[in-house]
Amino acid sequence: xxxxxxxxxxxxxxxxxxxxxxxxxxxxxxxxxxxxxxxxxxxxxxxxxxxxxxxxxxxxxxxxxxxxxxxxxxxxxxxxx
Amino acid sequence: xxxxxxxxxxxxxxxxxxxxxxxxxxxxxxxxxxxxxxxxxxxxxxxxxxxxxxxxxxxxxxxxxxxxxxxxxxxxxxxxx
Amino acid sequence: xxxxxxxxxxxxxxxxxxxxxxxxxxxxxxxxxxxxxxxxxxxxxxxxxxxxxxxxxxxxxxxxxxxxxxxxxxxxxxxxx
Amino acid sequence: xxxxxxxxxxxxxxxxxxxxxxxxxxxxxxxxxxxxxxxxxxxxxxxxxxxxxxxxxxxxxxxxxxxxxxxxxxxxxxxxx
Amino acid sequence: xxxxxxxxxxxxxxxxxxxxxxxxxxxxxxxxxxxxxxxxxxxxxxxxxxxxxxxxxxxxxxxxxxxxxxxxxxxxxxxxx
Numbered sequence: 001x002x003x004x005x006x007x008x009x010x011x012x013x014x015x016x017x018x019x020x021x022x023x024x025x026x027x028x029x030x031x032x033x034x035x036x037x038x039x040x041x042x043x044x045x046x047x048x049x050x051x052x053x054x055x056x057x058x059x060x061x062x063x064x065x066x067x068x069x070x071x072x073x074x075x076x077x078x079x080x081x
Numbered sequence: 082x083x084x085x086x087x088x089x090x091x092x093x094x095x096x097x098x099x100x101x102x103x104x105x106x107x108x109x110x111x112x113x114x115x116x117x118x119x120x121x122x123x124x125x126x127x128x129x130x131x132x133x134x135x136x137x138x139x140x141x142x143x144x145x146x147x148x149x150x151x152x153x154x155x156x157x158x159x160x161x162x
Numbered sequence: 163x164x165x166x167x168x169x170x171x172x173x174x175x176x177x178x179x180x181x182x183x184x185x186x187x188x189x190x191x192x193x194x195x196x197x198x199x200x201x202x203x204x205x206x207x208x209x210x211x212x213x214x215x216x217x218x219x220x221x222x223x224x225x226x227x228x229x230x231x232x233x234x235x236x237x238x239x240x241x242x243x
Numbered sequence: 244x245x246x247x248x249x250x251x252x253x254x255x256x257x258x259x260x261x262x263x264x265x266x267x268x269x270x271x272x273x274x275x276x277x278x279x280x281x282x283x284x285x286x287x288x289x290x291x292x293x294x295x296x297x298x299x300x301x302x303x304x305x306x307x308x309x310x311x312x313x314x315x316x317x318x319x320x321x322x323x324x
Numbered sequence: 325x326x327x328x329x330x331x332x333x334x335x336x337x338x339x340x341x342x343x344x345x346x347x348x349x350x351x352x353x354x355x356x357x358x359x360x361x362x363x364x365x366x367x368x369x370x371x372x373x374x375x376x377x378x379x380x381x382x383x384x385x386x387x388x389x390x391x392x393x394x395x396x397x398x399x400x401x402x403x404x405x
Contacts (some may be wrong), residue, residue, distance in 0.1 A: 001280040003269075005252070010084070012132060014123050015156035016142050024132075024156075026084075031277020034112020037082040037132055038282060042257050051255060051267075051280055055136050055298050057313035061259050064311075066147075068155050070082060070138035074311050075258035075267075091165070093213060095204050096237035097223050105213075105237075107165075115193020118163040118213055134229060136217050149226075149236050151219035172327070174375060176366050177399035178385050186375075186399075188327075196355020199325040199375055217379050230388075230398050232325060232381035244394060246334065246350075274358020285338050294348075294361055296335060298379050300394035307392075310331040313339050317392050318339035318348075 001051040003030040003077060006044050010037050018067040026071055027052055038071035039064060051075040082132040084111040084158060087125050091118050098104055099148040108133055119152035120145060132156040163180060163213040165192040168206050172199050180229040187235055189214055200233035201226060213237040244294040246273040246320060249287050253280050263312045268316055270295055281314035282307060294318040325375040327354040327401060330368050334361050342391040349397055351376055362395035363388060375399040 004027035012024065022039040027050065029036070036052065041063055044050045050073045058072035059065055085108035093105065103120040108131065110117070117133065122144055125131045131154045139153035140146055166189035186203040188197065189212065191198070198214065203225055206212045212235045220234035221227055247270035255267065258265055265282040270293065272279070279295065287293045293316045301315035302308055328351035336348065346363040351374065353360070360376065365387055368374045374397045382396035383389055 001265075003278065003280055004084045011159040012133070012156035013159055015132070016122050016134075016153075018142060019156060024082075028292060031279065034114060035084065036112065037084055041259050046124060051253070051258070053259075053311045054313045055138075057298075057302070057311045059138070059141070060302065060309055060311040061261060063291060066141055068134045068141040068153065070135045071257075072311065075255035075262060078254040078256055091213070092238035092240045093237065094240050096213070097203050097234075099222060100237060103241065105163075115191060115195060116165065118165055136219075140219070140222065148223055149215045149219045149222040151216045160180075172375070173402045174399035175402055177375070178365050178396075181399060186325075187344060196353060196357060197327065198355065199327055217381075221381070221384065228383040228384055230377045230381045230396065232378045239393075244348075246359065246361055272358060275361065276358060284340050294334070294339070294342075296392045297394045300379075302385070303383065303390055303392040304342060315340075315392065318336035318343060321335045321337055322344045 001053050004028055004048050004050055006048045006050055008046055014046045014070050036071050038073050039069045040073045042073055042076055044073050044076050049077040082134050085109055085131055085133045086129055087127050088128045089127055097149050108125040117152050119154050120150045121154045123154055123157055123159050125154045163215050166190055166208045166212055166214045168208050168212055170208055178230050198233050200235050200236045201231045204238055206235050206238050211239040214224055244296050247271055247293055247295045249289050249291045249293055251289055259311050279314050281316050282312045283316045285316055285319055287316050289317050292320040325377050328352055328374055328376045330370050330372045330374055332356050332370055340392050362397050363393045364397045366397055366400055368397050368400050373401040
């Protein structure tokens with residue numbers, strides 16, 4: 001997975017049927033690489049540090065099986081103390 | 082997914098049978114990385130900001146199952162107000 | 163898919179059984195990124211501008227199902243007039 | 244696979260159900276590219292040089308089948324003598 | 325596939341069960357990009373120029389089906405005359 005900062009969200013009225021109902025988060029990988037848009041599976045929001053699963057991994061959950069997404073927010077990283 | 086600008090279209094008379102009938106859009110990722118060619122699933126056109134699903138995600142729709150494409154335009158991003 | 167120039171071909175006598183009988187083309191992506199070797203599905207040749215499908219997409223054709231390749235030339239781009 | 248240094252671990256209380264029970268290691272590829280977070284399958288720890296399998300390969304083990312991860316530590320590289 | 329130089333081999337005593345028995349070669353892509361570790365399917369050795377299949381393609385052979393690897397050496401490139 002990639003550690004990413006959630007930087008915002010994306011609104012798309014016109015989309016493939018399978019994407020309906022998902023929150024689409026804009027995320028930026030901490031390890032470098034450009035901005036991505038990922039479906040949210042854990043209730044993350046702007047400012048959170050999250051883990052994003054890419055590729056087929058994004059579809060290995062009950063919510064996302066068969067959904068045309070290549071990225072999913074699968075965890076919120078605990079703030080370090 | 083990657084946010085991309087649609088910059089044009091690609092015409093290919095000679096192609097694998099599975100690609101017949103698709104509009105092939107040329108897109109440039111906002112987050113960096115080179116130009117891609119993606120099948121259009123949402124009626125996007127030049128100038129639109131879209132979401133492109135890569136890899137197996139591009140084939141997780143009724144139209145694209147079994148199609149030899151690794152990229153599909155799956156949403157048109159709403160213009161911000 | 164990636165728009166690529168076909169720059170040559172690769173000969174490999176010793177190879178995995180599944181690759182036997184394919185023409186292996188050396189291609190360079192127009193959008194950046196290094197040289198790739200792709201199986202040819204459309205009769206492309208040196209100098210052609212082609213579309214290359216990467217990953218599982220390369221195996222979504224009758225000729226390539228079960229073949230250990232991650233890249234296939236799936237279209238020849240029409241020259242612009 | 245990619246040779247990586249294990250540089251730490253990541254704690255995420257809130258996560259997709261399938262990730263429960265895995266140790267999440269932060270790793271940096273020796274060959275370049277940014278930091279990744281991978282599930283540990285071999286008891287690796289900080290300072291180890293490991294092999295990380297990416298994509299679907301990360302889910303080709305009994306422990307990870309159906310788990311929403313795109314990276315798994317699948318080997319610890321023997322120190323060279 | 326990627327044309328790569330075989331630069332050495334990697335020894336890992338502690339590894340996922342599926343990797344047992346494979347020769348793990350360290351390879352460097354000619355087209356750029358960092359070092360990779362790939363299972364050898366064709367008897368390649370240091371100094372050889374090879375083709376490496378990445379992702380699911382690496383598991384589309386009888387030897388590698390179900391093996392947690394994302395890279396396999398699937399051909400040895402003939403020396404050019």
